[in-house]
Amino acid sequence: MQKECLLETRNITKKFPGVLANDKICIEIKKGEIHTLLGENGAGKSTLMNILYGLYQPQEGQIFFDGREVKIESPHKALELGIGMIHQHFMLIPNLTVLENVILGLPSAKPPLLELDKVRSDVKAIFDKYKFEVDLDAKVRDISVGAQQRVEIVKALYRKVQLLILDEPTAVLTPQESTELFKILRSLKEDGNSIIFISHKIEEVMEISDRITILRDGKVVKTVMKTETTREDLARLMVGRPIAMKLEKPEAKPGEVLLELIDVNMIDAKGKQLLSDISLQVRAGEIVGVAGVDGNGQDELAFALSGLRKISSGSIKIKGQEIKEKNPKEIINMGLSHIPADRIKHGMVKEFTIAENLIVHKHNQKPISNWGVLNLRNIAYYAKKLISGYDIRTPGPSVLAANLSGGNQQKVVLAKEFDRTPEILVVVQPTRGLDIGAREYVHEELLRQRRRGVAILLISTDLEEVRALSDRLAVMYKGTIVGIVDPADTKVEKIGLMMAGIAS
Amino acid sequence: MGINESLVITWAMMSVRMTTPILFAALGGLLTSRTGVFNLALEGMMLSGAFFGYYGALTSGSPWMGLLVALLIGILLGLLFAYFSVTLNVNQVITSIGINTVALGLTSYFSRVLLTDSDVIVAPTFKDIVIPGLSDLPIIGPIVFSHSILVYLSILILIIVNWFLFKTTNGLNLRAIGEDATACKTVGINVALYRYLAIIACGALASIGGAYITTVAVNRFLENIVEGRGWIAFAAIIFGRNMPLGVFGACLLFGAATALQMLLQVQGFKIPYRFALMIPYVVTMLTIALIAKKEQIGKVDA
Numbered sequence A: 001m002q003k004e005c006l007l008e009t010r011n012i013t014k015k016f017p018g019v020l021a022n023d024k025i026c027i028e029i030k031k032g033e034i035h036t037l038l039g040e041n042g043a044g045k046s047t048l049m050n051i052l053y054g055l056y057q058p059q060e061g062q063i064f065f066d067g068r069e070v071k072i073e074s075p076h077k078a079l080e081l082g083i084g085m086i087h088q089h090f091m092l093i094p095n096l097t098v099l100e101n102v103i104l105g106l107p108s109a110k111p112p113l114l115e116l117d118k119v120r121s122d123v124k125a126i127f128d129k130y131k132f133e134v135d136l137d138a139k140v141r142d143i144s145v146g147a148q149q150r151v152e153i154v155k156a157l158y159r160k161v162q163l164l165i166l167d168e169p170t171a172v173l174t175p176q177e178s179t180e181l182f183k184i185l186r187s188l189k190e191d192g193n194s195i196i197f198i199s200h201k202i203e204e205v206m207e208i209s210d211r212i213t214i215l216r217d218g219k220v221v222k223t224v225m226k227t228e229t230t231r232e233d234l235a236r237l238m239v240g241r242p243i244a245m246k247l248e249k250p251e252a253k254p255g256e257v258l259l260e261l262i263d264v265n266m267i268d269a270k271g272k273q274l275l276s277d278i279s280l281q282v283r284a285g286e287i288v289g290v291a292g293v294d295g296n297g298q299d300e301l302a303f304a305l306s307g308l309r310k311i312s313s314g315s316i317k318i319k320g321q322e323i324k325e326k327n328p329k330e331i332i333n334m335g336l337s338h339i340p341a342d343r344i345k346h347g348m349v350k351e352f353t354i355a356e357n358l359i360v361h362k363h364n365q366k367p368i369s370n371w372g373v374l375n376l377r378n379i380a381y382y383a384k385k386l387i388s389g390y391d392i393r394t395p396g397p398s399v400l401a402a403n404l405s406g407g408n409q410q411k412v413v414l415a416k417e418f419d420r421t422p423e424i425l426v427v428v429q430p431t432r433g434l435d436i437g438a439r440e441y442v443h444e445e446l447l448r449q450r451r452r453g454v455a456i457l458l459i460s461t462d463l464e465e466v467r468a469l470s471d472r473l474a475v476m477y478k479g480t481i482v483g484i485v486d487p488a489d490t491k492v493e494k495i496g497l498m499m500a501g502i503a504s
Numbered sequence B: 001m002g003i004n005e006s007l008v009i010t011w012a013m014m015s016v017r018m019t020t021p022i023l024f025a026a027l028g029g030l031l032t033s034r035t036g037v038f039n040l041a042l043e044g045m046m047l048s049g050a051f052f053g054y055y056g057a058l059t060s061g062s063p064w065m066g067l068l069v070a071l072l073i074g075i076l077l078g079l080l081f082a083y084f085s086v087t088l089n090v091n092q093v094i095t096s097i098g099i100n101t102v103a104l105g106l107t108s109y110f111s112r113v114l115l116t117d118s119d120v121i122v123a124p125t126f127k128d129i130v131i132p133g134l135s136d137l138p139i140i141g142p143i144v145f146s147h148s149i150l151v152y153l154s155i156l157i158l159i160i161v162n163w164f165l166f167k168t169t170n171g172l173n174l175r176a177i178g179e180d181a182t183a184c185k186t187v188g189i190n191v192a193l194y195r196y197l198a199i200i201a202c203g204a205l206a207s208i209g210g211a212y213i214t215t216v217a218v219n220r221f222l223e224n225i226v227e228g229r230g231w232i233a234f235a236a237i238i239f240g241r242n243m244p245l246g247v248f249g250a251c252l253l254f255g256a257a258t259a260l261q262m263l264l265q266v267q268g269f270k271i272p273y274r275f276a277l278m279i280p281y282v283v284t285m286l287t288i289a290l291i292a293k294k295e296q297i298g299k300v301d302a
Helices: A045-052 A075-081 A098-103 A117-129 A145-158 A175-190 A202-208 A231-239 A298-306 A328-333 A343-347 A354-358 A376-389 A406-418 A436-451 A463-469 A492-499 B002-034 B042-060 B063-087 B092-115 B140-144 B149-167 B169-179 B181-186 B191-217 B229-239 B244-266 B273-292
Strands: A005-016 A019-030 A034-038 A060-065 A068-070 A083-086 A163-167 A194-199 A211-216 A219-225 A257-267 A273-283 A287-291 A313-318 A336-339 A424-428 A455-459 A472-477 A480-485 B128-130 B146-148
Touching (some): A019 A194, A034 A175, A034 A202, A045 A163, A045 A194, A098 B169, A117 A145, A202 A231, A257 A455, A273 A455, A273 A480, A336 A406, A436 A455, B002 B140, B002 B169, B002 B244, B042 B092, B063 B191, B146 B149, B149 B169, B169 B181, B169 B191, B181 B191
Parallel strands (some): A034 A211, A163 A194, A287 A472, A336 A424
Antiparallel strands (some): A211 A219
């Protein structure tokens, strides 16, 4: 049946410095449908939703709501129109009660007094209608995450929204809570509300959606009906970016095992299993890739290897030596280098100059410094050598790292790490947010390290990247390795299914 | 017994009077702190209020005029602080240091330039309002019911602030902003407007607190006459855990310490007066040290 259109975007374009986050996005949300936006991190889903909720302004494009063209210049305006959004990080005030959070920002029935009695029964009615059990007078900080999400939903419903946007709502929920959430969303739909559901998890998308729009690199790839698609199709559409270049990748000549994980487990303070029974070997001269959807334990794995987080049980060995009890500096000195996913936060000091960033590991060694006094001439010489060696595009070594483009920042991180001639590299998301040229450069650099005989563990959510570079590919799902495949003769679809936890 | 008893009553009465200027400033600071803005310029705002309140009263011959001038100056300083810290997003500490430094310099400068030629430097002050009947009550009478109008005004404002914060929608919004401003923006609250109004109210209140010193307690202006009461007020906000009644209690404590110090001097106790002078500040430091571990001063976000 043909349902009426509630919201339509035409050619929405949003640029951030250096990134085209949304490129001429056209989507249509019908009344009473659950419409999923599916895409990888950085595909532009959240940017688009923040535009619809008035937090960002697009540079180009139009938005139509209920047939009229609208300008959404603030969340206030969005709420007035009837658009509500539940952010990934809840927008609740922990020290206020549930009831106070629901009515926050709304005018009172008898201003200026805070009128809670009438409101209480209205809010209670909504909670009852959807069979939520929440104590209205409990402080939000004392209720569970699932309950907090329900408070967010009631907050939106109390404001009479017709369109509810949920940004990766299941990311923080247990499977049982997710099931509950889906029930709620379905009954909201039956009441005629429209829902935009943002996700990168194919399994749940197939469970909850009516229609699915796939976003990739800021563009709409396709909009499909749930009934007319398959998990495999979605996986292909979501991750299948065209290969930008063919890498010259000579046959690997794996040597001895340099890095070994045996039954590694990591449990957080709340008892949640972050890594379970991970066993993996990386040999000299090979790249072992780790694929998986973001948030399935990759970051924890990298932090465990670099000594930033302790493992609960199991063993990690570098060249046969246990590193479980060692601190990051000792691990670095054993020959391991870590290229972190967040290069700005963990990989560099952005308020420092390029030269200062390049010498962080050797600032206390000759000839960079002598008796604790920095030798500025030698530092400049050394920095210039690396700048030309790694093709860092900058006017000079005294430029602040913050002022470089993402690609050049990454080159600084690589130069700093590779110049120490590490034997083992743990590389996480090395090309996230980089343009094609910089990406190619990083890939070639990794292959060069491989030729040098370095054992490389490449962790990336960019499936194309790990497939192209890895000699062996481990797929992670929910903190465990689902399987290890040969990327050269395994189909993308198969890997996609493994990432979704469907196949092994 | 008789002498000791009257001494205690005098001490209690003076405590109330010493509490008032701190309470005005602390209630103002409480409002900004509840919006997530830390106003460390209370001292400078009080000092400005002290000078302009005095000068207004001196030139017009009426303490009411002095109070009005102080109020306007306070609003102006509040606007200035808000413009820097909210609109321009300048670090609040730097803005505060700026205002404190300018206030100290300008009031000292003005007091020299404007007051040299004048023979009359004693300004008219607010007289105590002795409430008939009630003030005759034993003990309670002199302690509670024989003060200047500003003392009663400070208590009235305490009640209003408490009511506003916890019984009105705007108060709820204001409290929420201090907890998580981003979350408030997403429900359509005009965070900047709330912060502006809170800071302006704070400027006005701190300035009146300063004017109290020169239009009630003393009838003239001396350089740096506020003597750190603005900082004590800030300490009272933290010690009072951002709750109006808690802040009132903290102000009473600091006020009592100040009164004790004065009493010790007047009574001629055999301790060097410099030690007596230290009492209120030592009490402030000790209380802050005691709670510093348990309390967070609070987080500020955009």
